[in-house]
Amino acid sequence: MNLKLELLVLPVSDVERAKAFYEKAGFRLDVDAAPTSEWSAVHLTPPGSEASIIFGKGLTSAEPGSTQGLYLIVTDIEAARRELLERGVEVSEVFHDDKGVLFHNHARGTVNHDLPGQARIAGRHPEGASYASYASFSDPDGNGWVLQEITERFPGR
Numbered sequence: 009m010n011l012k013l014e015l016l017v018l019p020v021s022d023v024e025r026a027k028a029f030y031e032k033a034g035f036r037l038d039v040d041a042a043p044t045s046e047w048s049a050v051h052l053t054p055p056g057s058e059a060s061i062i063f064g065k066g067l068t069s070a071e072p073g074s075t076q077g078l079y080l081i082v083t084d085i086e087a088a089r090r091e092l093l094e095r096g097v098e099v100s101e102v103f104h105d106d107k108g109v110l111f112h113n114h115a116r117g118t119v120n121h122d123l124p125g126q127a128r129i130a131g132r133h134p135e136g137a138s139y140a141s142y143a144s145f146s147d148p149d150g151n152g153w154v155l156q157e158i159t160e161r162f163p164g165r
Contacts, residue, residue, distance in 0.1 A: 015051075016078065018063040019070035020149050023050060026063055029147050033097050035061070054080055073150030085132060085141045085157035092145065092155075099145045099155070104133040132157070 020026040027050045031037060035052040038060060042048035047066040053059075057080075082088035085102050092099045106127045133140035141157040 013059045016059065016061050016075070017068050017070075018061050018075050018147070018151050019068050019072045020063045020147070020151070021072040022148070023048060023064055025148050026050070027052075029097075030061070032095050033092060034095060073146075076152040078151065078153045079156050080153060081158050082155050083157065083159055085143060085155055088155050088157075089143045097145055100143050101130055102132055102141055102143050103128050103130055104141050105129070 018026070027037070027040070030052045034055050036055070037050070037052055039049060039051035039062075042065070047064070049062055049064040049067060051060055051062045053061075080088075089099050089102060106129050136159070138158050138160040139156065139162075143155040144153060145155075146152050
């Protein structure tokens, strides 16, 4: 059986503001529908992704900004960060874990590396290890995204 992640629902407080943010970030607008005054949906897809996001009115009861740890995979973390900055998106500096642990505690749009003995270190991973360099940003409501550089996939991925 193949299971593909297709769509993630994001809780937002202002649909038009969120739509403008994600379009500015380079996401493709796929659907913008409001068939009633109580229900609307905006569906966007990140560049190169098979999975999309959706938000709107009447889609979720989750608190705006409560979705954290959404990963966008890139092959060049510096180039991806630079492009987002050029588009007007505030993005953290690039960082890596001192121990290379793949677990991250997400809190309000940032990636906290607070495991015992673990530290967040400025810059790309010194050996350029795949899965080891990050940057983070948030949408206007605080939904948190992580850019992760992957240049070589683990076997079976």
